[in-house]
Amino acid sequence: xxxxxxxxxxxxxxxxxxxxxxxxxxxxxxxxxxxxxxxxxxxxxxxxxxxxxxxxxxxxxxxxxxxxxxxxxxxxxxxxxxxxxxxxxxxxxxxxxxxxxxxxxxxxxxxxxxxxxxxxxxxxxxxxxxxxxxxxxxxxxxxxxxxxxxxxxxxxxxxxxxxxxxxxxxxxxxxxxxxxxxxxxxxxxxxxxxxxxxxxxxxxxxxxxxxxxx
Numbered sequence: 001x002x003x004x005x006x007x008x009x010x011x012x013x014x015x016x017x018x019x020x021x022x023x024x025x026x027x028x029x030x031x032x033x034x035x036x037x038x039x040x041x042x043x044x045x046x047x048x049x050x051x052x053x054x055x056x057x058x059x060x061x062x063x064x065x066x067x068x069x070x071x072x073x074x075x076x077x078x079x080x081x082x083x084x085x086x087x088x089x090x091x092x093x094x095x096x097x098x099x100x101x102x103x104x105x106x107x108x109x110x111x112x113x114x115x116x117x118x119x120x121x122x123x124x125x126x127x128x129x130x131x132x133x134x135x136x137x138x139x140x141x142x143x144x145x146x147x148x149x150x151x152x153x154x155x156x157x158x159x160x161x162x163x164x165x166x167x168x169x170x171x172x173x174x175x176x177x178x179x180x181x182x183x184x185x186x187x188x189x190x191x192x193x194x195x196x197x198x199x200x201x202x203x204x205x206x207x208x209x210x211x212x213x214x
Contacts, residue, residue: 001106001156002032002081004074005145006067007113008049010035012142022150025159033149036074038113041066050116059117067112067123074110083108085127086148088141089119092130095148099131103148104155111148113141179209 005013016022017033025031042049043065050060075083084106093099103109112127124130133144154160182193196208 001030001104001153002034002078002108003111003149003152004034004036004077004109005111005113005149006036006038006070006074007140007142007145008038008115009113009140009142010037013146016146017149021154021159025153025156028158030156030158031153034074034077036070038066038070041070041073053117057117061117062115062119062123064120064122067119068126071110071112071126078108081108082106083110084129085110085112087112087114087119087124087127087130088132088144088148089114089130090132090135090137092132094135095131095133095144095151097151100148100151100155103152109148109152111141111145113145115140177213179213 007013013033013035017026017035022031022033026033038049039047043063048063049066050062053059053061071085075085084103086103086109088111112123131144131148133147138144182197186193186198194208196204199205
């Protein structure tokens with residue numbers, strides 16, 4: 001899979017994409033990440049990417065020309081693949097585990113990070129979907145793009161190592177569920193590990209985990 005991210009702040013992604021499972025996914029050549037600096041597509045000598053909104057109002061709005069050209073350039077880099085272009089915006093549909101599973105089947109993702117007061121509405125004609133990670137306001141689309149990249153990458157076969165690892169986790173079937181976890185020591189201060197978990201009775205352990213998972 002190829003995941004390209006269009007952003008004004010590519011440096012924000014370096015640590016995230018080169019750590020933990022996302023780094024391992026690259027090392028295994030299961031995912032190829034690409035960072036596209038929107039400023040490179042800016043207009044004029046100052047590389048302008050935003051302007052004041054028509055109709056007045058506070059803040060600046062991302063212009064359509066730099067964003068659309070950046071999207072088209074990203075598409076051209078994987079011209080042999082069908083790209084799913086995703087605009088990260090508070091106006092989008094809330095991102096779910098089902099969305100992550102669907103996107104993990106794609107060969108090419110292009111994540112577009114919004115900024116400032118928003119983007120020219122005409123940009124929406126050049127993307128496949130608009131996605132939000134929740135009903136709150138962030139400075140830009142970079143953090144949501146990281147969330148989407150992480151959620152999708154870990155579902156790609158071979159990234160987590162076990163074939164069923166991702167299926168057994170919270171929200172795997174649309175329901176929030178995960179049983180409590182314990183490890184050594186058996187007793188920490190006055191808190192003990194449930195007896196069933198150290199009983200060796202695998203059937204009883206499975207029943208306990210099922211009971212406590214929802």
